[in-house]
Amino acid sequence: MVPIVLDVNEKLDVCEVNGKEYLFTNLRIKRDTLPEGVVAYDVRDNCDGEFCQIQRFVMVNHWGTVIGTDPLPLEDGCYYPEGDDGCFTGACMSLAEFLKEKEAQR
Numbered sequence: 001m002v003p004i005v006l007d008v009n010e011k012l013d014v015c016e017v018n019g020k021e022y023l024f025t026n027l028r029i030k031r032d033t034l035p036e037g038v039v040a041y042d043v044r045d046n047c048d049g050e051f052c053q054i055q056r057f058v059m060v061n062h063w064g065t066v067i068g069t070d071p072l073p074l075e076d077g078c079y080y081p082e083g084d085d086g087c088f089t090g091a092c093m094s095l096a097e098f099l100k101e102k103e104a105q106r
Helices: 095-105
Strands: 012-017 020-025 039-045 051-055 062-068 087-093
Touching (some): 020 095, 062 095, 087 095
Antiparallel strands (some): 020 062, 039 051, 039 062
16 A cells, blocks of 8 residues: 555544554654644554554555654653553544644643
């Protein structure tokens, strides 16, 4: 799958990883097109609808991309969600709305 340029006004699912909010899309995102201060990680799943591994890049079993402003602690290049990590909140918002909300929280 070829990475795409993310439309900052497109609605994405909100999820929680490592106690922080991120946006989720099942697409690959071109990292160099994201606004400054935004991080993105690929999500691997085991075909069960659960986040099993988050990395800077996933080639096989790529399930999607999480996008946020908080870097994840990658041990040996990976983050392994436990428990409720990767939980979808049921909310949707665009990256533009997400960044505006994060700015207001500062």
